[in-house]
Amino acid sequence: MMKILFMNSSPNREGNTYRIGEELLKDKEHDVLQMADYRISQYGQVFDDDEIKDVLKKIDECDVLVIGSPVYWYTVSGMLKTFIDRLYMLPEAETLRGKKLYLFAQGSAPNQDTVKSIEFLSNRLSYLMGMELKGVVTDSLDGKEILSKMKIEN
Structure with a gap:
């Protein structure tokens, strides 16, 4: 059985x-990772904590990694964007290779430009990190x- 992790990238832990x-x-049996519980520095500004x-x-x-994000200002949350930015040139990001990726974003009636932007981000993330994009x-x-x-496979 595949192990599933749900990454909630909303600052609202139970929203x-x-x-x-x-x-x-x-x-499905799964674990939850609340991004609001972690401090992730901006790219180029890494702090000791x-x-x-x-x-x-x-x-x-x-x-299997299932990422959920609210839509803020026509894209994914700042928390998720900061996480993705930090993956660049980080050797530990190799751990993403081979994972199955699902990403959903919810917000107040996202327009077509928003949808295209999030689909593009998901495609680039999965391609560059060697993940298998299963759904956006x-x-x-x-x-x-x-x-x-x-539909999440397991």
Whole structure:
């Protein structure tokens, strides 16, 4: 059985992103990684208390990574974007290679440009990190489209 990790990249630990992720994975054994619990420095500004390697250790233990994000200013959350930015030239990011990736983003009626931007980001992330992109869905706050379109394999 594949080990599934749900990465909630919302600063709201139990908000809509978390709720949708839990509903999506309700019949599957999974762990939750709350990005709000970790301090990840901006690219080029790494501080002693940076915890990106702790996040990567948790990801290393999974086979399937399900990333959930709210849509803020027409893209994924700053937390998720900072995490992705930091993967560049970080040797520990090699742990992502071979993982199955699902990404969903929910927000208040994201427009087509937002959808394209998030799809592009997901495609580039999976390609550059050697991951297998299994699904990307962007939806409104209720997450109905995410729940109907995204099927997590295990």
